[in-house]
Amino acid sequence: MYLDLIAGTRPNFVKIASIIHAIDESELNFTYRLIHTGQHYDKKLSTNFFKDLKLPEPDHNLGVGSGSQAKQTAEIMTAYEKLLEDKTPDICIVVGDVTSSMACAITAKKMLVKVAHIEAGLRSYDWEMPEEINRVLIDSIADYFFTTTIEAKTYLLSTGKDANSVYHVGNTMIDTLVRFKQHFRKPDIWNRLDLKKDQYLVLTMHRPSNVDGLNHLEKILKSITSYRKDIPIIFPVHPRTENAMKRLKFDCSNLFLSSALDYLEFNFLVQNSKAVITDSGGITEETTVLGIPCLTIRENTERPETTEIGTNEIVGTDPKKIEDAFSRLFNNNWRKGSIPNLWDGNTGLRILRVLNQLNS
Numbered sequence: 001m002y003l004d005l006i007a008g009t010r011p012n013f014v015k016i017a018s019i020i021h022a023i024d025e026s027e028l029n030f031t032y033r034l035i036h037t038g039q040h041y042d043k044k045l046s047t048n049f050f051k052d053l054k055l056p057e058p059d060h061n062l063g064v065g066s067g068s069q070a071k072q073t074a075e076i077m078t079a080y081e082k083l084l085e086d087k088t089p090d091i092c093i094v095v096g097d098v099t100s101s102m103a104c105a106i107t108a109k110k111m112l113v114k115v116a117h118i119e120a121g122l123r124s125y126d127w128e129m130p131e132e133i134n135r136v137l138i139d140s141i142a143d144y145f146f147t148t149t150i151e152a153k154t155y156l157l158s159t160g161k162d163a164n165s166v167y168h169v170g171n172t173m174i175d176t177l178v179r180f181k182q183h184f185r186k187p188d189i190w191n192r193l194d195l196k197k198d199q200y201l202v203l204t205m206h207r208p209s210n211v212d213g214l215n216h217l218e219k220i221l222k223s224i225t226s227y228r229k230d231i232p233i234i235f236p237v238h239p240r241t242e243n244a245m246k247r248l249k250f251d252c253s254n255l256f257l258s259s260a261l262d263y264l265e266f267n268f269l270v271q272n273s274k275a276v277i278t279d280s281g282g283i284t285e286e287t288t289v290l291g292i293p294c295l296t297i298r299e300n301t302e303r304p305e306t307t308e309i310g311t312n313e314i315v316g317t318d319p320k321k322i323e324d325a326f327s328r329l330f331n332n333n334w335r336k337g338s339i340p341n342l343w344d345g346n347t348g349l350r351i352l353r354v355l356n357q358l359n360s
């Protein structure tokens with residue numbers, strides 16, 4: 001079976017790595033071409049991931065780069081259409097909920113190529129999130145659905161999906177975390193600030209609702225940095241957030257900005273931190289498996305399992321809720337959490353086995 005594997009952003013690379021490693025290590029008959037859309041073009045958010053995660057160079061790089069979501073979507077669709085005209089795969093595999101996945105799924109479907117969606121069935125029910133629109137669009141046209149949880153599978157079945165097309169397989173992002181956990185490495189900032197295990201926090205923000213409004217961004221940062229001035233907060237800055245921070249010029253003695261970190265460096269920081277504060281969905285999954293407390297600065301999540309049985313808690317951006325959460329954290333009253341079913345490092349192989357059965 002010949003597959004197109006679509007990757008365009010950091011989370012895509014982490015998730016698609018699971019499929020590539022499973023193909024390389026199994027005896028199943030799969031070939032593929034790896035297509036990098038170029039949606040993330042920062043070196044540490046894209047190119048270095050291939051080296052760190054032991055991935056081959058992409059067969060094609062569409063080189064889309066920055067731009068509005070409409071511009072990115074149009075350019076990805078146009079470029080991917082040309083690849084499909086040249087060679088048609090049996091299945092186009094898209095992962096997650098980013099623009100690249102949505103654009104390639106639509107293009108493949110219009111070219112009569114079957115689409116498989118890894119991480120299907122997640123919903124935040126927040127239509128202000130571009131990712132929610134992408135999830136719904138992909139799930140509305142995909143042929144095969146691979147879910148991270150049984151709840152996501154149940155949701156898809158409730159919408160009328162054929163039971164023979166929906167599979168609860170686990171989490172490909174966790175496959176990669178498990179595989180490379182022993183290879184996590186200290187970033188330069190660890191020695192530069194003389195950081196110690198459990199004695200600092202990690203902060204990430206990139207969602208437009210949090211970083212595009214400067215007053216709102218400043219309010220969030222003040223809430224996070226004011227509770228404990230003696231605790232360093234390490235803030236690896238996403239390119240989108242970096243632009244906002246330059247305009248904001250927010251200065252605080254315990255907030256330390258870092259350039260974007262490699263996958264292995266970032267997860268070293270996460271694994272050794274007291275807690276993580278984030279608006280990323282994927283990071284809440286990684287902290288759940290690593291057993292690290294996580295504060296989500298959003299009003300909802302498409303990954304409820306991280307709050308129901310994991311280590312994540314939704315605190316939003318209300319200063320009082322953030323303060324209450326910090327109080328429990330520093331008084332060691334945070335729940336330990338557990339790991340969701342099938343988040344065991346073998347999801348990629350389970351997906352290939354399903355696809356192999358479909359092809360037999």
